[in-house]
Amino acid sequence: MSAKQKHDIPDGLNEEYYQISSDILGSFNKYRPPLNIYSFKEDVGRLAPFYKVGGRLSNEQVEQLAAMSREGLLFVSRDDHPVYVKHISYQLDLVLVDRNLKEKEIADIFTQALTRRMGDFMAQPVPLVFEKLWVDLMVLTEYLSGDIHRSRALVRRLHKEHSLENHSVNCGFLGLALFGKLQAQDFEAGRINRKVFDRVTAGLFLHDLGMTKVPPFIRTKDKPLTGDERTKINQHTRAGYEMLAKLDLKYPEVEACVTEHHERLDGSGYPQKTRELSFPGRLCALVDSFCAMIVNRPYAEGLSPVAAAADLAQDRRYDKSMTAALQGLLMQDLRMK
Template identity: 25%
Template sequence: MKVHVHQLHTGDILSEDVFSLTSRPIVASGTEIRNEHIEILKAFNIQEVNVKQVQSTDRQQTDKSEVKEEITKRDADFYMIYTKAVSLYKKQFNNWQAGMPIDLYQVRKEIVPLIEVALEKPKTILSLHHFSNVKEYIYHHAISVGLISSFIAKKLGYTKGDIIQIGLAGALIDCGMSKVQPRILTKKSALNKEEYEEIKQHPILGYKMLKGMTGIKENVILSVLQHHEREDGSGYPLGTKGNQLDIYSRVVAIADVFHAMTSERLYRKQQSPFKVLEQMLLDQFGKFDQAILNLLVRELSHFSVGTKVKLTNHQVGEIVFIDPHSHTRPMVKIDSGEIISLKQRNDLYIEDVLS
């Protein structure tokens, strides 16, 4: 039955997932409602939910340890701040399209609180592609690249100040897209040569938007210019390579491609982080800073044991072991109890990360 959020009682149980702007539920079906869930629903401006009501005597007998919950209090904090950041970035982007200058203070206000929450819960990096959607991809991409970049910076041992600056760089890499014709950004079919050449100008356009601004490191501005450059010189817009690339640029380039390849796009389905990292290691060998890419692979695998995943053969299981020599191909215990070593099964990939 449908119940208005203001009429929910603790102990009611959701009969359907509740979604907001993300592709995954903010509160899952089967969750026993508590006060914090009601606050979460109100914060996301959810008006009604579907519940199956439980009698008070049954509520007292419910073993809360067995109640399946999709979202913890910390998860809720992250989702709320993330969604707010995406919404605020969208407003900023629309302002840039209208000709207004970048308000660095506002961008920092959007990204810094989210970075601080995400770094306390690094497993969220594995799930960022679930939050994005095709229609508003460019806004989700900016926030997610900022988070992934800051995660990498922390693991590289940077100071908090540099972590924030690299996160800021990640969030700003596509600011120049605001100067590209809007019809190109929303085009559903393949771009023609002229349109693609215009897209390739966005690093230069973004660099011009930031050049000369105070309160931002030169490394950040260089990252906006160089985020599509590659170690072997095959990138654009200038074909810069190797030691000519700023260290910030090397970090955000990896974060940019990682999120783009894991996310659903107009022309491509989303892919799992494990499959994408394997492609980046093998298919794009020599294009990225190998030490930074290897670090990202290692760090993501460190907290993936226990993660529930779906394989390309549609079997669902849990990661039980990470081979230190094959981080992207762990051992997965499927629901039947069988353990599959993906290192021995090149025909299988992890298709999706479920939890």
């Protein structure tokens, strides 16, 4: 029997408050939770303050909270959404157990968590830091494997300003949404290979890891690059490939995203100038270009998503079926301008 059936909790309550499960409560500081907590009073059918942030719970109150959470009687205000998002973003697997979060709220949590994780990894691309990123990426694939359409809420949260971590997250979110649209029938029929899905996800997020070997002053330069600087930029795909071995990520899907995202179907790309791109490579090449086009940089404002997608649809260097799917995703599914 659910908490609502047992205690007749009003349906509208979850529009203003989160119901806190035992798992979420257990993730809070035991004596000093990070936000205000309310208890449901059955006799009047309303919430009443139980704990105010900044205070300290007694041992008796800690036991009371545990009991009330098991009965479904604990809530926090959705006005504290930023605090709640920040808290769960540090323990991302909690989104898989909290049934009271809305899809858009979970998207906020993933955006904050993965942007921070990518920033940490890009600053220090070593196995120990990568292991934490991998855990969070697997939480994302577990969440999306239940319903790939959830990726649409993630795309609505693409970053507007350029940075290495923002670009990585944008490419990851958009690439997964586009992958879901291109493979919609397979997802709906449960025919998607989970290991392949995990590895494509990792490839989309990590395709630019070789850029960590390029000096920051070159990556952020707002003037034309010199020949030597351009060479250093162009070497990032090879550098990324070499880094994969150190991270124990020698999977074909990840390698394709890292090595092929600057290749083009007409052979004009780099580093191999090949015309034969894998599916992950073609997907990553498109989202990498698109995400680079829509962000603001010091020297130029980004294009609108629809305008960027239209430009890419006219460019024969990209997979035509993928550019058409991208336009459909933005104009029909997401109603982006």
